[in-house]
Amino acid sequence: MSCLPPRWFATVRCASHEKDATVTRTNGHSCCVGDFRKLRAWQEAKRFALLSRKAIRALPTEERFTLGAQWRRAAYSVPLNLAEGASRVGDGNFRRHVDIARGSLDELEAILDLVETLDCIPAADLQDLLVARANCARLVAGLLRKLR
Numbered sequence: 482m483s484c485l486p487p488r489w490f491a492t493v494r495c496a497s498h499e500k501d502a503t504v505t506r507t508n509g510h511s512c513c514v515g516d517f518r519k520l521r522a523w524q525e526a527k528r529f530a531l532l533s534r535k536a537i538r539a540l541p542t543e544e545r546f547t548l549g550a551q552w553r554r555a556a557y558s559v560p561l562n563l564a565e566g567a568s569r570v571g572d573g574n575f576r577r578h579v580d581i582a583r584g585s586l587d588e589l590e591a592i593l594d595l596v597e598t599l600d601c602i603p604a605a606d607l608q609d610l611l612v613a614r615a616n617c618a619r620l621v622a623g624l625l626r627k628l629r
Contacts, residue, residue: 514575517567522620526560526582529589529613536602536610544601552592558585559617576628579621586618 517523533556537549559582566578593614597607 514567517564520563520567520624522579522582522617522624523560523563523567525613525617525620526563529610529617530556530560532610532613533589536596536606539602539606540596541601544599548592548595548601552589552596555585555588555592558582559589559621563621576625579624579628583618583621583625586614586621589614590618 514520533552537545537552540549562578562582562585566575566582569575569578593607593610596602
């Protein structure tokens with residue numbers, strides 16, 4: 482029995498990873514999710530990380546190595562924690578990594594607020610980032626609700 486409904490997973494199949502991205506239960510313990518690439522939250526987190534990379538390059542020089550470095554770490558943390566958690570076996574492991582990803586998304590919300598206040602990047606680019614972060618946060622929050 483899967484504990485996550487199919488809507489949490491994309492319908493696209495990855496040729497190099499044919500495992501299904503589903504959570505199975507064995508003796509009351511959850512097993513690994515499978516192919517993290519099929520998680521919609523991971524796909525959105527990856528999209529946000531790529532959008533962030535472009536925006537970080539556009540930061541003023543004095544912010545690129547301080548705020549930009551923190552932004553990059555937080556943006557990369559989300560898809561990497563979702564991927565790592567999906568491969569872990571045992572109750573709570575996936576949930577713990579999803580919760581870490583949620584914390585990074587909260588940090589990214591604060592970073593984007595600072596970027597907006599400092600007027601570091603164009604409004605249109607910032608809006609794309611805000612929407613992508615919000616979509617990812619919604620998917621991650623839904624995963625957490627389902628895993629609790």
